[in-house]
Amino acid sequence: MESWRRSLPAFAAFAGPTTLWLLVFFLIPLGIIWMYSFGENVSLTEIETTWTFENYRRIFEPEIATLFWRTVKLAAITTFFCLVIGYPVALVIATAEQKWKPWLLLLIMLPFWTNLLIRTYAMLNILGTQGRVNGLLEWGWQFLDGGAALVGLDGLFGERFVPVRFLGTELGVVIGLVYVHLPFAILPLYSAMERLDRSYLEASMDLGGGQIRTFFLILVPLTSAGLVTAAIITFIPALGSFLTPDLLGRGQVDMIANVIERQFKKANDWPFGSALSLFLLYVTFIILAIRAIVDMQNAKGRRA
Amino acid sequence: MSQPIVSIKSVSKRFGSFVAVDDVDLEIAEGEFFAMLGPSGCGKTTLLRMIAGFETPTEGQVMIGGVDMSHTPPNRRPVNMVFQSYAVFPHMSVEKNVAYGLKMDRVPAAEIAPRVKEALALVQLSQFAERKPDQLSGGQRQRVALARALVKKPRVLLLDEPLSALDAKLRDAMRLELVKLQKSIGVSFIMVTHDQDEALAVADRIAVLHQGRLRQVAKPEALYQRPADAFVADFIGKANFFPALKVTRAGAGARVETKELPPLDFPSAPEGNLTLAVRPEKIGLGPEAEGEVRIEAKLGDVAFQGDSSLVELLLPSGRALLAATHGKSAAWVGAQKEGATIPLGWRVEDMLALKAD
Numbered sequence: 196m197e198s199w200r201r202s203l204p205a206f207a208a209f210a211g212p213t214t215l216w217l218l219v220f221f222l223i224p225l226g227i228i229w230m231y232s233f234g235e236n237v238s239l240t241e242i243e244t245t246w247t248f249e250n251y252r253r254i255f256e257p258e259i260a261t262l263f264w265r266t267v268k269l270a271a272i273t274t275f276f277c278l279v280i281g282y283p284v285a286l287v288i289a290t291a292e293q294k295w296k297p298w299l300l301l302l303i304m305l306p307f308w309t310n311l312l313i314r315t316y317a318m319l320n321i322l323g324t325q326g327r328v329n330g331l332l333e334w335g336w337q338f339l340d341g342g343a344a345l346v347g348l349d350g351l352f353g354e355r356f357v358p359v360r361f362l363g364t365e366l367g368v369v370i371g372l373v374y375v376h377l378p379f380a381i382l383p384l385y386s387a388m389e390r391l392d393r394s395y396l397e398a399s400m401d402l403g404g405g406q407i408r409t410f411f412l413i414l415v416p417l418t419s420a421g422l423v424t425a426a427i428i429t430f431i432p433a434l435g436s437f438l439t440p441d442l443l444g445r446g447q448v449d450m451i452a453n454v455i456e457r458q459f460k461k462a463n464d465w466p467f468g469s470a471l472s473l474f475l476l477y478v479t480f481i482i483l484a485i486r487a488i489v490d491m492q493n494a495k496g497r498r499a
Numbered sequence: 500m501s502q503p504i505v506s507i508k509s510v511s512k513r514f515g516s517f518v519a520v521d522d523v524d525l526e527i528a529e530g531e532f533f534a535m536l537g538p539s540g541c542g543k544t545t546l547l548r549m550i551a552g553f554e555t556p557t558e559g560q561v562m563i564g565g566v567d568m569s570h571t572p573p574n575r576r577p578v579n580m581v582f583q584s585y586a587v588f589p590h591m592s593v594e595k596n597v598a599y600g601l602k603m604d605r606v607p608a609a610e611i612a613p614r615v616k617e618a619l620a621l622v623q624l625s626q627f628a629e630r631k632p633d634q635l636s637g638g639q640r641q642r643v644a645l646a647r648a649l650v651k652k653p654r655v656l657l658l659d660e661p662l663s664a665l666d667a668k669l670r671d672a673m674r675l676e677l678v679k680l681q682k683s684i685g686v687s688f689i690m691v692t693h694d695q696d697e698a699l700a701v702a703d704r705i706a707v708l709h710q711g712r713l714r715q716v717a718k719p720e721a722l723y724q725r726p727a728d729a730f731v732a733d734f735i736g737k738a739n740f741f742p743a744l745k746v747t748r749a750g751a752g753a754r755v756e757t758k759e760l761p762p763l764d765f766p767s768a769p770e771g772n773l774t775l776a777v778r779p780e781k782i783g784l785g786p787e788a789e790g791e792v793r794i795e796a797k798l799g800d801v802a803f804q805g806d807s808s809l810v811e812l813l814l815p816s817g818r819a820l821l822a823a824t825h826g827k828s829a830a831w832v833g834a835q836k837e838g839a840t841i842p843l844g845w846r847v848e849d850m851l852a853l854k855a856d
Contacts, residue, residue, distance in 0.1 A: 397553055398586035400573040402600035402647065412599075416590045 231469035242465055250470035259454065259471075266451040269365060269440075270433035273372040277380035277429045278422060280373070285384035286414075300385070303378050311375065315442045318371050322361035322443065329358040363445035371439040376432065380425040387421020388414075427486060431479050451475060502565070504529045504654055504687050505550060505578075510559035512545050512711075519545040521711035522559070527655070532681045532688045534702035536695060538734070542711040543691045544659060550689065551580045551657050564654055574603070579648035580657040583664065585640045587632045593619070593643050594628040600651045618650035621680070638669050649684065656681075658690040662697060674700050695735050699723070707731050728769075728854040732776045739782075739820045742855060743773040755852060759814050760792060765852045774855040781849040782822040784810065785831040788844030796820065798839050801832060808832060812843065 458468030799811030
């Protein structure tokens, strides 16, 4: 490696294309967006960079701030459920027999290879008022209603079945987001558990700890790094979700990405859209920075 | 033997078609330092894990303190284990690690503190109570693991290859400490090791295992002087083997003919195929060599080891023998040239007629 760095032509040959690619397709467009965010619309198609902070100020207007708050809230709830559901799943895979592991992991990865749009439309079919979930609920209701009628309690569970509304509600959007982001949570949790020396768990049992206390006092703390990674890797994309709130929210549960999209399309307010995008990016940076600082402090604490 | 604290009754453990432990019977006495010795894959660790409760026997029973605990989970057994990797919890201080087992047993807090203190004093770690495990050396971490197990006052302490992760010098010191510790607290220790020197040095009794089967259980000296079969003789210490070509039985005894030695008579011999063995230090070298077995060999390499020498001797058949010599005999060997033909001799009673594999 040392000698590579010393040979400039070789280094340039390897690093050059990547650098160019990043520059042309990432840094320059990002720079343009950054310029726009300080600009104003002067005509329908022209934007002038006037270095105004007006676009950033508008983010804090109640209407947008509320949307931002909802975005953070839904992303946080999504993250919470992904961890709570993902942790046991990861544990099952990590403790499964060696020959089953690749297949179980494949099952987790499989949805990734299906287009998100198609998966979200499938969710529409499942969560709709005539959908599978409500079909199942209705079947259960009929069962209960029939039972109630038998003992002379007609109408105990309502006159007729009222389908649960998922579409166009925060509940529906969260269900969709959890479904989409679950693999993001499971994989880092699985890798943390896979790396964990099994003898820690055995030592806990040997010392008199039952399954539950071994889980909470040993397994969870020793996989906390995986939990943090899983939380961040779930929270950040959830924060920028667009398709799920768009389709499952039916325009009634907008998240910030939906607002950003509207600025670039219907509202034709590119400067404001740019400011919103960058603000989202800054929030992401802050989360990653906090994580890095905590990591550094932990490493320092260990060395002291 | 007094009442056994652990008895293993016809225990077998199979993983699929692999037989890890094959019909083993063992009794371990109260206050005994017991070692389970064998090459890797011999089933010793599986046996230990069945005593700890991490594995359940496919057949047979594991009794602890006279109670059948074959299916009792590890957290309900009066035994504690020191793991090969120590498994000291990295997110807890030394003190918390040691207190963990007591907390699990819901011992009152007022009682925990003095017991933790006492346990840390026992392993000379009192001044490290506040430290985190990653601020400790390997040897110190092992002491934490010891204290953590002993603080629970187990009836049996299980040790899985406790010294294998330490460097050679520390290992020797720790051997002596383990023995002292065991004698001072009087708790039974069951140690698993693949290192025969380690087992010979620390244990009151040793069980030798091979391919899941128990080969011999004996005191260290008996294991060396009277190995049960050729495998044990080979595994414990060094030995020169002479496979029997023809065995003529007469009552309990046998006349054994081998390729390289004159026919020899043994007053008793086991059933089955035989092989004869002689330990290197029993072989006399030079004109003063004594004994009924007399042969000649060419001198090969001589490894000088201070107070003694290890001598390689080449037989006319092309095989090499190993002899250990010291004192006058070593000086005489030292004066010989490599390749010189020298006389050897040993007594028949110093030979072992063993069951071959």
